[in-house]
Amino acid sequence: MKIGLFIPCYVDQFYPQVGIATLELLEKLGCQVEYPTGQTCCGQPMANTGCERDAKASYQHFVRLFHPYDYVVAPSGSCTYHVRKHYDIIEQTGEVQKVREKTLDLSEFLLDVLKVKALDSLFPHRVGLHQSCHGLRGLRLGTGSERVLEQQSKLHTLLRMAKGIELVELGRPDECCGFGGTFAINETAISVKMGKGRIADHESQGVEVITAGDMSCLMHLEGIIRRQKKKIKVKHIAEILNGTTI
Amino acid sequence: MKEHAQKAAEFIRNESRADWHDEALWFVRAKRDKASHSIPEWEQLRELASRIKDNVLAGLDGYLEQFEANALRNGVHVHWAADAEDHNRIVYGILQKHGVERIVKSKSMLTEECRLNEYLIENGIEVVDTDLGERIIQLKEEPPSHIVMPAIHLKKEEVGELFHQKLHTEKGATGPQYLAEAARQHLRQKFLSAQAAITGVNFAIAETGGVVVCTNEGNADMGVHLAPVQIHCMGIEKILPKAEHLGVFTRLLARSATGQPITIYTSHYHRPREGGEMHIVIVDNGRTTQLGRADFRNSLKCIRCGACMNTCPIYRRSGGHSYGYTIPGPIGSILTPGIDLKKYSGLPFASTLCGSCSDVCPVKINIHEQLYRWRQIIAEQGHLPPAKRQSMKWAARVLARPVWYNLAGKMARWALKWLPRPLLYNRFNEWGKDRELPEPPKQSFKEWYPRKQA
């Protein structure tokens, strides 16, 4: 089984440690992982701004690079969702269909494909999980609080495998953080207000580390945390699962 | 029209008030959660409701004809209105025929949409909205900020002051009980003297030709049963095929709207009372156009419960008035572009596409997916701000070319590391207004990777 690692553009540029944690974690679990170095971006920034036609070249490029792999794994629910959901506007060749089907968020790959039951990770901290929206409601990585279905959450399942971790319950378990791609700069006031609300919820539960399946949410929250000189930290779930310490 | 972002920023400037608004609506969302989670078959009901509406939309012409035939058989006058003007003219015509000077109204988003009140008032008719929230904003001369709780944006102190001025309540009195009692006394007089009553319609039943109206206050019925003439205004999409379908929809509506198991009054009107007259006005006003838009016709399933507003993190923090349309929030943002694409081109962007709206929707409208689709159309038709359009063109070029991408990334990290703060944080940097930019790492993942392989 050959795995193509997709590292979202902003993670590549600003949070390489998340990519490293993802790669190390997969290799520790015995996976044969390749990182195609020609990769750029899934195209979501343009598409969410209404310019999906401009993004077609990125889509084609993505498919060209990743179609030879059995699975494409990304430490991002949002980019994964974009590939699976919105690559419907390019011609649906066998390669495109294969890539759309086989692109998985890290948590899906760990639980649904590798079926991991335990991880070698120690994280003795009070942690709040931010449920990134595209992972939660797009990929259905968990049961959103809106839905009357059996409660499950892939990210919670994985986090509970870290020894010593203390997962808190939030007042609003899955409210959006306010990032939303270009929304963050088009509607700055609301975006920041939403972020502050999320941080306050985590703080009120005595959280030391906010984690999430998407670094984009955490980039936004961290930006506010650093501006306000707060103590709370952010870590991508891959870092915690890989045994990164703070 | 002022952009949503600007109005939202103004709304948030009073931060404690924005928090209060957010909490008030979150409270309703929480009640909705509790009510829906008490029904194990909830998701099944949503699916059923959605599929019943699918069937209705596909057979709407036949159902409307069936509805009309049955209503006529019941002794009801049925009118058809192609647009808002038509609708207003029809209603006014009925009132004129009866020499009506004073009417009472219960809540109807359709008549808000058609601006019926303004029209009738201009023609010299006294129009009294009788839902408490509607009456409050009518006295305050404001549009509703929410479709179920029209005055949710107002504090009791403001209502107290308003009532003091208009209804002569005690100065400084702000108790909701006291204020609601004052409104009750005031409205009872209006009910007793009204010559006609107008209501909206929650459901219209094709097989029986009757309409169903849901209220908590009892104001629709106080109006309808006291006035000699009753008029019910409905959009064409309000049809349900059979009475049994009300079982599905009445279970969903109030639980979604306010977290109640059912509204206090669920009134079924089929025939005028003895000596009375009953009219139904069936209105299109753009709905048939929306029906023709395959990606968006789903929005016609809406039963106006307001759940998408209560759950929307943007609506809660920007208020209904920031949307600039009768129906605000997520559902408003997918209805408005179909009405005037240019004017409302900002609204589909007033969302993070978090998807919560679609998941609370009792008829499973894929609201956030429609927002995404509207964005594409807005960009294609050239309604994006030029700077945004250009930046996307450039981003697309860079992101499709690994060499450009690598270079751009390197430059960004270099800038973050070396540029003096004022060059990074200035009025052009929206991100940096209230947020720090990411700290630049020594190298990108891509730069690290080959070294690791070696």
Add this chain to the structure above:
Amino acid sequence: MSKDKILAAIRKNKPTEVPLPEPPSFPGRESSPVEAFASMVEAGGGKAVRAAGPEELNTTIKRLFPKAEKVASPLPEVRPTIELDHLSSPAELETIDVAVIRGQLGVAENGAIWTTEEDCGHRVLPFITQHLVIVLNPGKIVDNMHQAYEHIQIDATGFGLFIAGPSKTADIEQSLVIGAQGARSMTVILKE
């Protein structure tokens, strides 16, 4: 003609036909629908009491509303203090303290009661009265709204409705106020 225009536009724009789903019957979950019904009535701000026979019905009304001057009812077993036929104008109806009407059917899941104009005497009665009393046979309580609509015929009369409590509003700062434009209280008297 607007009608033809609208219908033509629908025919042009409507999607392809899809079948009408058959709602399955959702069984009730309550072991005692009557108990569940009573507790839902209370939760909705109403009151539920029992009366064994016509005599107890009247004493219960008297006990619940000792000061009521005008008690009106279309029900033969209720002893009114004022005849409904004597109240013709809306202004007169507005002076009624207590109205006693019949409920045909109760719904356990939400405490709603189906009643029609034939049970009310006058359509506006359940709304315009200050206090509302509904007499309901506890044997006529169903589990949920699906069953309710199976049992009733909504167009059997010109007007029928479900009532689930006293009139209420939360339009001022989400504060619950009982007694908006309709009745200030609702009492269900369960009597076989």
